[in-house]
Amino acid sequence: MAAMKARDASPRPAAAAVARPGRHGRRRGRGGFGATRPGELALRYALLLLVLAITILPFLWQLSTSLKGPYEDVFAQTPSFVPLQPTLENYARVADTIPVWTYALNSVIVAVIVVGGNAVGATLAGFALARLEFRGAKLLLVLFLSTLVLPGEVTIVSQYVTVRGMGLADTLLGVALPGAIGMLNVLLMRTAFQAIPKEMDEAAVIDGATPWQRLIRLGLPNVRGMLSVITIFAFIGAWDDFLWPLIVLNDPKNFTLTVGLQYLNGTFSANPRLIAAGTMISFLPIVLLFASLQRFFFRGVAEGAIKG
Template sequence: MTQATLVRPSQEHRETPSRTRRRGSWGHMSTRERVLRYVLLVVVLVITIGPFLWQLSTSLKGSGEDIYTSTPSFIPAQPTLDNYAKVADAIPVWVYIGNSLVVAAIDVIGNIVFATFAGFALARLRWKGRRYILGLFLATLVLPGEATIISQFVTVKDLGLADSLVGVALPGMIAALNVLLMYNAFRQIPEEIDQAAVMDGANAWQRLWSIALPAVQGTIAVIAIFAFIGAWDDFLWPLIVLQSPDKLTLTVGLQYLQGTFSNDQRLIAAGTMIAFIPIAVIFSVLQRFFFKGVEEGGVKG
């Protein structure tokens, strides 16, 4: 007892400086560190938000306002919404938006369904070759999309889906990254819950529907956002597959603004903002679930 009493104060004496340094590094910042961090945050903010604000400002500037001045201004001197109306007059923007929504809806539903099934099978079921299949999913992340685009087009053409919205949506109906996200989310569910369900006589479908899905709703929202943005912003694949003007997606259809009005940057900026609005709406609706899904995908200590 006496020896333990003599050792404990020395241990406390040795641990106190390190704890003090840790509290000082995380809890309190010097004025120089605080200024440096805020400067870095402002730089990152300008780099990421600056182009968006410039496009928004350009889309609201009237035809009598010079957008190529040596001293650019973010605040329009003659704010107007006429540029958005001119976009609708120049191209069938509502048709293109409808086509993009159809493609995005197919990809979102496909990724939610197939990524959920694949992630659950890889994470919660035991079957031969599971690790090899998981390795194949990881390997596909290394391949760029352009490496398989020719084979994808040949496959879509042989299926008779060329120049169709289904042909555009088909390759994006399941993404390897989304499968891995669901795999990681399902792995966070304690094994004891599965074992208790098996002892109660639950089969794989019952465990998926009653236990696993309620625990990964946030990750499903993350997948929905990723799938929607990927399908909505895709340009190269719809450009290759589609030929009919009435079947073009919005990203491809906006290219008709180039040259229609002598490359008026105001119309191009307005078209860009029109394409951005659905993404902002989707993220605003699913924002709460998105951050919940990020926490679900984190590794628990």
């Protein structure tokens, strides 16, 4: 009995010692290891607010300018941020000045071709590099990586010569073709396919699955998040592109929205309201797209586990 009482009483000093940690232990107990101090937390939020202001304020200023009436002085020494007489007349004048909806449709056509090409081409190439064994796979991967080192301006002349030789100059297909498969998107899809456990792939091979069946039934269900990421990137890149469409297109009927809006800058250079309205017409679709697909985007970025 005495031994049992001694055993029952022995953990109590240890528990008391755990319950009364030192000064550092108490701080970790409340916040855990790596707890953020109030000063560090305030500094983080201050930096986030600074980055947010640098990023968002120019667009908010453009939106405010596009809504200002003709009698508001946008060149005042201290212009007001909030429009005193908000109006949508500037947007109507943009549509009356240039065929903005035709340009927007051309941009949509180019974006659809680019998104489709990246969704199909990058998926097939990424699966081949990650899951198929063939001679020269490592060399091909090195070539893919080497293309990321070169800026786009280095190859733009050769791209134009190639597109012109194919008879696609001054066409929307010629604008979309160079961006139909992005090398970065191929590498992203390769990384996503490599995250699938090899055991699942080997089991499918043992069951007699062909490469197409492994891609459709095993690969695609596990890389949908990354696929949504590259489609968003491809759409934004195709929609915002200005230099390449400016080089390829000559007929105003084929102009994309970013190229067509330059006529506002040339014709109405003294009226920044119309220029701001045209800028917002080009910018708002990107905001709406990302706002509607942001959950898929962040799910694809953070996706690290394989279901199954």
